[in-house]
Amino acid sequence: MSFGYRAKAMRATAIAAVLAAVGAPVMAEEITYVSGAVGKAVENFAALVKPWEEATGNTVKMVPMPASTTDQFAQYRLWLSAGTSDIDLYQTDVIWAPQLADHFVDLTEAAKDLAPTHFPSIIESQTVNGKLVALPIFTDAPALYYRKDLLDKYGVAVPKTWDELTAAAKTVMDGERAAGNPDFWGFVWQGNAYEGLTCDALEWVKSFGGGQIVEPDGTISINNEKAVKALETAKGWVGTISPEGVLSYQEEESRGVWQAGNAAFMRNWPYAYGLGNGDDSKVKGLFGVTTLPVGAEGDTSAATLGGWNVAVSKYSKHQEAAISLALYLAGPEAQKQRAINESNLPTIISLYDDPDIAAAQPIIPQWKDVFLNAVPRPSAPTLSHYNEVSSLFWSAVHDTLSGNGSAADNLAKLEADLTDLKGDGWK
């Protein structure tokens, strides 16, 4: 991280202007904010920005987008390539920073007081060549959901390794099926060929000690024995403890099976916690969460780092107001409100000890452990090639899981493809 002091005076003036605007609204502006909309996001957003609107006299218009991060990315890329000034602020996925960095305003100076209060790893993920591209507004890290009641019923402990998970899932599944539920499965996750599979598979590989596909220094590390073992373990689940259909599941499909009470374990993001405890859920109050298992004793658990950030468009005509809104959204007040209302994980460290959040969402303080094991996807080292790297990786994994070639062959081929893509260096 480099919080340079370049052009400090100039920036300071800009900040002063922003602060002045906050204090005494001179001219009301309408700021356009674009974001993917999941669950109650649209309604909650209006309430979230209300204090900022009142303080500055500006108004915020939210443009909702489809939930799929890939679809959002395609649209944002088109808008930004065309240099549109219609959108002032973009809600960006944690992996986009290197690919879209050129189109966003450097927030290093504007956030020089705010940034150090966040998790350093997240700020780092949004910093490209010393430029702070986006400010984190919430983070995401998946966990293992387990059915407390069923583990107790069959006398199984919460699994620590993937092998224990396989065995526990099988015991519970066989028991429940014998008890008359033929639709019961052991473990559901996200096996569709899409970005989500990259997340799931990165966790298996990393927790088996097989590296993180492309290492931070740009080395391609995926073709190794531990990664092969990780993928073979996962392949063993398909059709045994996991339904064959898991190969077409995204987050919502796996949550569907889980929330209908038809699975003993699930790998999913925090949002499933609040929904799983909703009144219409069959597993309400019956489940717990823990860190994802490891390959063997001594390995460390891995949870793929997700999360969303806010970036200010370089083409915005209201940059000062937009920066002020970005600072507000990434600040403690807005993050606290998000945590309480939407069970979104804050990125400001001190909020994990906040009593109000602990009272409203007891899960959040627990998630700090999950979060400490977060592993980033290789978006930083692979720069503009990340989407293709991810697509090659999830295709290799999906092929392995569906029985097209062995894990060893597919990973060797993946290594060759990645080497070819890298050429004489990632750019």
Add this chain to the structure above:
Amino acid sequence: MTTASTSGPARAMGPSLQQQRARAAFWFLAPMLFALFLVAAWPLMRTIWFSFTDATGNIYDGKFVWFQNYVRVQTLDSGKTMYRGVFFDPKWWNAVYNTVRFSVVSVIFETVLGLVIALVLNAEFKGRGIVRAAILIPWAIPTIVSAKMWAWMLNDQYGILNDILLNLHLISEKIAWTARDDTAMIAVLIVDIWKTAPFMALLCLAGLQMVPRDIYEAARIDGVHPIKVFFKVTLPLIRPAVAVAVIFRMLDALRIFDLVYVLTPNSTATKTMSVISRENLIDFSKFGYGSAESTTLFAILAIFVSLYIWLGRVDLTGETSR
């Protein structure tokens, strides 16, 4: 319009009537031609142009690289020679195979089913109007909506299709339709046929209604078997209409995108030419390479249609029927 210059030598002064009419016709057509140029020819030319550049992140920064996106010889450090580019890309040829397979199978099924439906609808029965309207519903539903709807119906755990098949004892365990490589294409085909057979039926019905009723009467008086009547009378007479319908469907099927994108977006068993070129254009921001794929797609479409018209002697101008 080409006859203008050959028209009569009668007048030396001023343009002939024929010339005047041709000129007037040109001015009436001009706005349409201009609009067509703007929305069809210009984007096509741009795409072809981009396919000769190495444009990535910013489309205007690309350098002209001739045919490198199509064919490129690469010598590795090890001295090994590799052929690259769209023409040597196994992923592209896999997509071509998927698309052609999808198009041929879906168009055959849709034509046969459409014809059967059209024959039924052509018969006189009570409530025919309502049935005709009702059968068009699948066609009227936007593809995205029907694809999402079918995705839930095909869902392995709580999909209605598995439930029905299980209850009928046709399958012994739930099938993960969209997940398995061997059933993914079947799933896409089911949805496409469900959606598009009504459209084919409509086009066939239009052809059927052109057939003069007295021919059937004559056949009935002669005591010809109905099946023979269908093959000897009906089919030859509606052939031109069906042929045009098949071209439309084939063109449509060869560029299929939305259904696959929603139902099985990343399965190598169903990725079509359009899906893969969009992936390169947008997801990987390889504008040059993606444009080369789009251009190849255009060429393949053009070849397909020309072959079909030539082999099938399809009369698109409608002149012989006059």
